Every structure is written in C-alpha cells, then in structure tokens.
Amino acid sequence: MTVSPAGAVKHDDPGLARCEAAARRLLLSHAYKGRKRFCPRCRGGKVYALADGRLRCAACRYTFHELTGRFVNVGGLSCRDWLRLTRLFAAEATASHMAEELGLAYNTVYRAVTVIRFAIVASAPDAAQILFGETGRAMGYDDGRIAMSRGTDAEGQIPVFGIIERPDWTFVDLVPDMRVEHVVHFNLNFSLKVARLGKVVYTDRYQHYDALMFCGGDDSRRYADILDRTPFLDSRTGGFWRFAQSRLRRYNGVSARRFPLYLKELEFRYNHRKDDILPILLAYLCNLVPKREQSDLF
Ligand SMILES: [Zn+2]
Structure with missing residues (x-):
C-alpha cells in the first residue's frame, strides 16, 4: 500500500490496484459478475482448466484465457495498466498526458483509448447497427476485430x-x-x-x-x-x-472515420455526467467484443 504525501489512502479506488493480481481479480469480477467461467466462443458453461492455467470448452474444444475475447484483451496492456489508464480516461486526460503519467508509448495509449471507445459503442443500445454496418467497417471494426491504423x-x-x-x-x-x-x-x-x-x-x-x-x-x-x-x-x-x-x-x-466513436463517447459521458463512470467503463471493457453471429446473445 502506498501513502501519498498528504497521507490520503484511497482503498476503494479501482484505478489504484496495488498489484497485477489484484487488478486482474477486479477485471475478472467485472467479466464474470460472480458467474461460472464460460466459453467466449459458444457460451458453453462446461469448461475445464488445463495444467497451464488456460481453460478449455467441453462443447467446442476452444482453448482460452479468462479474459480472451474481451475488450480488455485487446491492446496488450497489463490489467494494472488498464485500470490506471481507464481512470485517467474517465477524468478526461489527454492521450499524451496518459502516456507520460503511465510511462507508456503514445501509440499504446492511443490504441487502448480507441478500445475503450469501441467498448462504449458496444454497450450502446444501437451498437449492432453501428458496429456491424458500413459505419463500423469504416471505423475499423471487422466483426470483433479492431483495426488500429490511424487513417x-x-x-x-x-x-x-x-x-x-x-x-x-x-x-x-x-x-x-x-x-x-x-x-x-x-x-x-x-x-x-x-x-x-x-x-x-x-x-x-x-x-x-x-x-x-x-x-x-x-x-x-x-x-x-x-x-x-x-x-x-x-x-x-x-x-x-x-x-x-x-x-x-x-x-x-x-x-x-473515427468521429462516431467520439460522438458516442460524448453521449455516454453526458448521460452519465452525474455518475462515477470508472466502474461503468471497467464493466464495458470486460464485456466480450461482439461478433455478428453472437449479437443476439447481447
Ligand atoms: Zn465453446
């Protein structure tokens, strides 16, 4: 536990998880919400653990990690960095400020912030219309994959x-x-x-x-x-x-090309302007990245 110079310790701030394991536990609690592990591909609930810590679906044989297929698995950040970065995003920090604060490359931060914006869109009521249509493709969304080129x-x-x-x-x-x-x-x-x-x-x-x-x-x-x-x-x-x-x-x-992401982010921020949006954003990031054939499951 770290104590700031002012002596203030915030135990309940999810952006300040003290270690990677604690950060991971927090993200997993958002991902599974107390439910048993299930397969991100077929949603089958019969899953068994392999010796190397990965999981395998008994129905479709898919092998996966606990965060496979979720927004938080895109972009290569550690769980702790996701928490810290999302906390800064919630506070409307710029990408360059985040990069400096977190000691990450600007492009890494830019990608992660783009992933957060896609996670926001994916939780909007009109997500399927946007992500699976022409607009989604133009934004770089390809049926669950996110292209990061900065066109x-x-x-x-x-x-x-x-x-x-x-x-x-x-x-x-x-x-x-x-x-x-x-x-x-x-x-x-x-x-x-x-x-x-x-x-x-x-x-x-x-x-x-x-x-x-x-x-x-x-x-x-x-x-x-x-x-x-x-x-x-x-x-x-x-x-x-x-x-x-x-x-x-x-x-x-x-x-x-990316304007719809910003506009939907602003819609989200406005509609939640009286709320603490950090836990909401973390829940969104832990959702599965939607795919067309599974969109009826959301
Ligand atoms: Zn499966």
Missing part, C-alpha cells in the same frame, strides 16, 4: 447522426440512409440551417431530431453555406451540445 480519411460514406436532446439525457442516433449529400441538398434548396465547429457540421432541427451532425473531415468548409443563422442547438443555453462543444474543440485531430 484520417473516411472510407465510404460519411455517417450522419441525429441528435435528440431531452432535459436529462441525449440520444445520438445513426440515421440510416441519410447522406451528407442530402444535408447539402436540404441546406441549398430548403434553407436548412447549417453551422460548423471545426470539422464537425451540424444543422437545425430536422424531423424529430434536434440536429443532424457529421464530421466532414478536411472538406467540411464546403458544406456550410449558410453561416449567419443559428441552428437550434446553438440557441440552447445548456444541454448536450454545450457539453459536447467544449470537448469537441479539444479533439481537434478527430478524423471523419
């Missing part, structure tokens, strides 16, 4: 999200079949107000949405032809957009 250009269509604001919560909804070209068309021909924050383009109210929103990447300037009007979101004094705006400014390097 800046969106591949394929740029996803358009609809923002629904309610007094206490928000929903960031991937709008099926909505294309950037439609937004431009509504702007040019139906005077739908459009504004821009960096690369992020957003509109006035549209149907039941309080705004449509997308990341135009480096092309975003050409989408905003009517800049002297105020879309609905900007007319509000509080709410999700105010919360998101200041944070999006900090994500100045956000790519069109």
Whole structure:
C-alpha cells in the first residue's frame, strides 16, 4: 500500500490496484459478475482448466484465457495498466498526458483509448447497427476485430447522426440512409440551417431530431453555406451540445472515420455526467467484443 504525501489512502479506488493480481481479480469480477467461467466462443458453461492455467470448452474444444475475447484483451496492456489508464480516461486526460503519467508509448495509449471507445459503442443500445454496418467497417471494426491504423480519411460514406436532446439525457442516433449529400441538398434548396465547429457540421432541427451532425473531415468548409443563422442547438443555453462543444474543440485531430466513436463517447459521458463512470467503463471493457453471429446473445 502506498501513502501519498498528504497521507490520503484511497482503498476503494479501482484505478489504484496495488498489484497485477489484484487488478486482474477486479477485471475478472467485472467479466464474470460472480458467474461460472464460460466459453467466449459458444457460451458453453462446461469448461475445464488445463495444467497451464488456460481453460478449455467441453462443447467446442476452444482453448482460452479468462479474459480472451474481451475488450480488455485487446491492446496488450497489463490489467494494472488498464485500470490506471481507464481512470485517467474517465477524468478526461489527454492521450499524451496518459502516456507520460503511465510511462507508456503514445501509440499504446492511443490504441487502448480507441478500445475503450469501441467498448462504449458496444454497450450502446444501437451498437449492432453501428458496429456491424458500413459505419463500423469504416471505423475499423471487422466483426470483433479492431483495426488500429490511424487513417484520417473516411472510407465510404460519411455517417450522419441525429441528435435528440431531452432535459436529462441525449440520444445520438445513426440515421440510416441519410447522406451528407442530402444535408447539402436540404441546406441549398430548403434553407436548412447549417453551422460548423471545426470539422464537425451540424444543422437545425430536422424531423424529430434536434440536429443532424457529421464530421466532414478536411472538406467540411464546403458544406456550410449558410453561416449567419443559428441552428437550434446553438440557441440552447445548456444541454448536450454545450457539453459536447467544449470537448469537441479539444479533439481537434478527430478524423471523419473515427468521429462516431467520439460522438458516442460524448453521449455516454453526458448521460452519465452525474455518475462515477470508472466502474461503468471497467464493466464495458470486460464485456466480450461482439461478433455478428453472437449479437443476439447481447
Ligand atoms: Zn465453446
């Protein structure tokens, strides 16, 4: 146990597990929630331990570790580093600050933070729609595998999200079949107000949405032809957009491709703004990385 100079010891802070074994126990408690071990491939409950500590499924013969197939198993971090990194992520530390604080390479931290964001998306109610569709593929999600290349250009269509604001919560909804070209068309021909924050383009109210929103990447300037009007979101004094705006400014390097990850992270942070999000994030990270054929099991 370490004691800080101020003498304060936080026994209940899951980000400060004293050793790897304690960190691992904590993650396993999130992964299995008191249940018996089960197979991450077929979900069979008949599992036996091998001499080397691994487990084998009696039904499908799959051999695995206790954290195999879970987000926390992606990225090569120790359990203790996951806890420390997730704690910093919860506190909204930048990736470079995390790298310095944890003594990890920037790219390692960037990958881990991307994994956390995917874990957030995977726990959203619209996870299957996002991850198993065109948007998921463009983000680098391939049926349970996460490609980490840091491409800046969106591949394929740029996803358009609809923002629904309610007094206490928000929903960031991937709008099926909505294309950037439609937004431009509504702007040019139906005077739908459009504004821009960096690369992020957003509109006035549209149907039941309080705004449509997308990341135009480096092309975003050409989408905003009517800049002297105020879309609905900007007319509000509080709410999700105010919360998101200041944070999006900090994500100045956000790519069109990974923008959905940031937007869903902001939705999560906003909806949990009164909660301690660290245990929630740890639970998400310990979930199985969803695969299409198993998506009905979630
Ligand atoms: Zn199995």
